Ligand SMILES: Cc1ncc(C[n+]2csc(CCOP(=O)(O)OP(=O)(O)O)c2C)c(N)n1
């Protein structure tokens with residue numbers, strides 16, 4: 001049962017929510033709400049941006065300064081807000097399609113700039129909202145409405161992509177470990193720079209139905225069985241890691257943050 005403090009961050013006037021019963025996105029929203037409570041954030045100073053997708057509905061349900069923007073473009077909106085008001089805490093909740101397909105360009109450049117925004121990527125390996133088309137994270141061999149004989153495209157590793165592009169905090173968890181997900185969200189928000197928290201979740205309605213994970217619990221069991229903590233993964237071979245989900249904090253480093261550099265540049269230019 002959520003605590004009263006968690007309830008205080010909800011816009012219950014928009015309930016019942018649109019998510020299918022048992023959708024993993026609700027587990028992530030609860031982790032997120034607990035993180036907001038733990039960090040004692042002020043609603044009037046907290047911005048939550050989202051694109052379009054089942055995952056992106058989260059911005060509507062949280063009682064903060066929220067923006068439900070366009071599919072794939074939420075990081076552009078979030079970047080504008082952070083640059084205009086760097087004192088705000090800016091969080092961007094995205095789906096895997098939102099983040100890595102149509103929004104892929106915004107994502108790599110936000111990583112590159114290391115702007116102080118926390119991206120929560122709710123990766124269910126599919127376009128859930130539009131009926132189950134393959135996304136760039138659909139594992140090769142998986143069934144989707146657009147890959148009726150199995151996907152042949154290799155899938156993105158979101159954490160490796162974020163690390164390679166320059167994000168200063170990168171972590172992965174799953175909905176089978178919501179306490180760990182909460183911890184990573186907290187650490188991501190605390191990090192002064194671009195933070196990527198990928199949380200593996202499930203769309204049992206579209207992906208699960210076609211890939212032998214029909215119920216929410218089938219998916220939770222799948223994540224439990226196939227997750228490998230980073231410390232253990234380091235001693236495993238590539239063959240042993242095939243099909244596994246490596247969880248943990250991959251990057252946590254101190255690198256110059258974009259808005260600070262931008263403001264310093266303005267000061268410099270004005271002083272000349
Ligand atoms: C510009 C634009 N292109 C396409 C769409 C259609 N569309 C809406 S949600 C979505 C995919 C959602 O997938 P994902 O981001 O993974 O979120 P999920 O629903 O799986 O949580 C698409 C293609 C749109 N709304 N706007």
Ligand code: SF4
Pocket residue numbers: 018019020022023024025054055124128129202203204205206
């Ligand atoms: S379609 Fe999938 S992602 Fe969307 S609410 Fe239903 S289970 Fe969740």
Ligand SMILES: [Mg+2]
Pocket residue numbers: 095096097122123124125126127128135
């Ligand atoms: Mg998705």
